[in-house]
Amino acid sequence: MPDRTSISLVKASDSPRSSRFGRRAVVAGTAAGTVLLIALTLFIWEPWVDRSPFTARVHSAMASARFEDLGGGSCYPKNAGKKVELFGEDKQRLAVSQEPSRGEILTSEYGDVAGYCFAYVEFKNVPGGEDTYYLKSEDKLYSADGKSVGLQEVAEESLRQSPTEAKDGWIKFHAPDE
Structure with missing residues (x-):
């Protein structure tokens, strides 16, 4: 085998x-x-970023030199009607508006800004999702050393605040000691 x-x-x-x-x-x-x-x-x-259009508001509290007291808690900003532009991160213009013609005088509960005129500029249909926006006003702004301030940087979170939220933020504001 x-x-x-x-x-x-x-x-x-x-x-x-x-x-x-x-x-x-x-x-x-x-x-x-x-x-x-x-x-x-x-x-x-970035699906978590809200890119839907929104109404942006830029809030400010103006010292007495920048407004006229109309009585009854109302004020008239001296820069009323001046053009204000809002730009995106890429410095492309997104919206145009005007400085407000009416504001509200802040009461004593607002501490350091009591007596200031609280007003806001509104921009409709601003595209969301930009981390930073820039603001440019016809009303020239200057820094403490006298230099002209160009575009002002504004966070989207600030632009999305309602007037009530923004006004409440001024309650805790303390002017720097000189």
Whole structure:
């Protein structure tokens, strides 16, 4: 009877153990690539950012030199009717409005700004989702050292405040000691 010796034609590297490792590496690489792609998509898209148009308001409290007291708690800002522009992060103009023609005199509960005229400029349909907006007014503003102030930086959070929220913020305001 002939001697039957079995011969294996399988290479040592083709063992079932190494092919399982190769499949796991491919699966792990695919999963890591998918996670990376999803993270990159979310980073670019930013679905948590509210991009819906909103009514932006820029609030201010003006000292007595900048308004006329109309009596009854009302005031008339001296810069009323002047053009105000709102720009986006890329410095493209988003909206145009005018300085308000009426304001409200803040009462004694507002501490350091009591007697100031509280007024706000309103911009309709401002696109949301920009971290920073810029404001430019026809009314020239100057810093303490006498230099003209160009574009003023304004955060979206501030622009989204209602007049009541903004007014309440002035209650805690303390003027710096000179």
